Amino acid sequence: xxxxxxxxxxxxxxxxxxxxxxxxxxxxxxxxxxxxxxxxxxxxxxxxxxxxxxxxxxxxxxxxxxxxxxxxxxxxxxxxxxxxxxxxxxxxxxxxxxxxxxxxxxxxxxxxxxxxxxxxxxxxxxxxxxxxxxxxxxxxxxxxxxxxxxxxxxxxxxxxxxxxxxxxxxxxxxxxxxxxxxxxxxxxxxxxxxxxxxxxxxxxxxxxxxxxxxxxxxxxxxxxxxxxxxxxxxxxxxxxxxxxxxxxxxxxxxxxxxxxxxxx
DNA sequence: ATGGCCCGCTCAGCGGGA
Numbered sequence: 001x002x003x004x005x006x007x008x009x010x011x012x013x014x015x016x017x018x019x020x021x022x023x024x025x026x027x028x029x030x031x032x033x034x035x036x037x038x039x040x041x042x043x044x045x046x047x048x049x050x051x052x053x054x055x056x057x058x059x060x061x062x063x064x065x066x067x068x069x070x071x072x073x074x075x076x077x078x079x080x081x082x083x084x085x086x087x088x089x090x091x092x093x094x095x096x097x098x099x100x101x102x103x104x105x106x107x108x109x110x111x112x113x114x115x116x117x118x119x120x121x122x123x124x125x126x127x128x129x130x131x132x133x134x135x136x137x138x139x140x141x142x143x144x145x146x147x148x149x150x151x152x153x154x155x156x157x158x159x160x161x162x163x164x165x166x167x168x169x170x171x172x173x174x175x176x177x178x179x180x181x182x183x184x185x186x187x188x189x190x191x192x193x194x195x196x197x198x199x200x201x202x203x204x205x206x207x208x209x210x211x212x213x214x215x216x217x218x219x220x221x222x223x224x225x226x227x228x229x230x231x232x233x234x235x236x237x238x239x240x241x242x243x244x245x246x247x248x249x250x251x252x253x254x255x256x257x258x259x260x261x262x263x264x
Numbered sequence: 265a266t267g268g269c270c271c272g273c274t275c276a277g278c279g280g281g282a
Contacts (some may be wrong), residue, residue, distance in 0.1 A: 009281085010271055032279085036271065059270045062280075118282065160282075179282060211282065214268035220266095223282075249266045254279085 001071075001103065001263050003029045003111060005226060006247075007209075007256035011035040011066065014254060015043040021247060021258060028070045029101055030226075031113035033158045033256075035064035042066060048071055050183035057097040065113040065157070067099040074108065075100035080140045084132045086117070093117075096137070105150070109263075110232065119178035128176060130160070134187040142194045145231055152237070155196065155229040158256065161188045167224035168209075177231035179225065183197050188227075196229040204239035209256045210248055217248055226259045237264040 004027040008014050011032060022030060030052075034108040035042065039056040047068045049053045055076045058064030067073075077098035085092050095115040102108050114137070137155075146154055161184045163247060164167045174180045192198065207222025217220065232240060242260040 013271070033269090042278090118280080119282085149265095162282095174282095177282080209282075210266095215266095215268055218265075218267050225282080226279085255265090255270080 001028045002026055002260060003031070003109075003154060003156070003228070003263065004230060004258045004260045005113065005158075006258040007031070007033040007115070007158040007254060009034050009036070009254040009256065011042060014068065014252065015046050017116070017247075017252060018231050020087060021044050021152065021244070022050055022052065022068070025258070025260065027194040027246070027258075027260070028245075029109070030068045031097075031111050031156045032068070033064075033113060033115040034065045035066050035150070036061050040060065040170055055097060055099045057094045057104060059091070059094045061173035063115055064094045065097040065115055067111060067113050068096060069099065069101045071101040071103055073082060073099055074102045080112070080134050080137060084129060084136055086126075092187075095133070096254065109152040111154045111156060114122060114159070115153060115198050116158060116160045118160050122178060122181060124178060130178070130184055131187055134184075134190075137185070138190055138194065143195065145195050150233045151231055152234040152256070153231040155191070155235055156227070156259075159188060160225055162184060162223050162225055163188050169207075169221035169223075191229050195232050197232070198227050199230045199235055199238045200241040200243070200259055201229050204243050206243040206245055206257055207227055208243055212255055226256060228259060228261055230261075238262070239264060
């Protein structure tokens, strides 16, 4: 089974490109972030015609997550329990969608499509929101592992954190910025303490994001911020991982590229 | 080469992205 996560930066703008990727890559389950639309605006028909079921969680033009699957979807969860709110009035944003699929043998796999808050600046309220969001997710996810140690669960998406200095092109450019702070990195690595394994790091070395501005892509000035954390049972089944850098090329590209894993 | 911001919403300017 091939699982891909991709921050598509508006599905309505990019639907043809996403469908072409699905067919070319042979992805079975695609977790999307930043779909930037409501469910009724999601181009579901294009996915269905390509042979995919879809689950969509979107409130407005901000954020939004979705999952497309060739395997039947047997359970969908919008938000995770105790997901922190943002704004006034307080809203549980569309940043998490848990989809369970079932293969021909009856084996179930749950993929959480996650769009971690950006944080904006270190002195912006969005930054503590980001840290609280990650801590709340960690607490919930730990309970999922405890409830079923053999569960196949993937926490995938745009984590908006560069865990290591070499995950950005130049640390000097991130002096005092979010994405590289010690607190964010600690929040990211904390998942590993509970048994989650980030399964792409040891198999592929590349950035997953290049800013649209300042010729970041031609200069290969990118960031590695999209990751796949797997439960112990799923991590054991991972066979390979890829980052499809070619998807950043050409007109009409998202600023993120697909991150792919193959699991037995 | 892979190219100099791009998205949605509302209509020219802005909030958000990282």
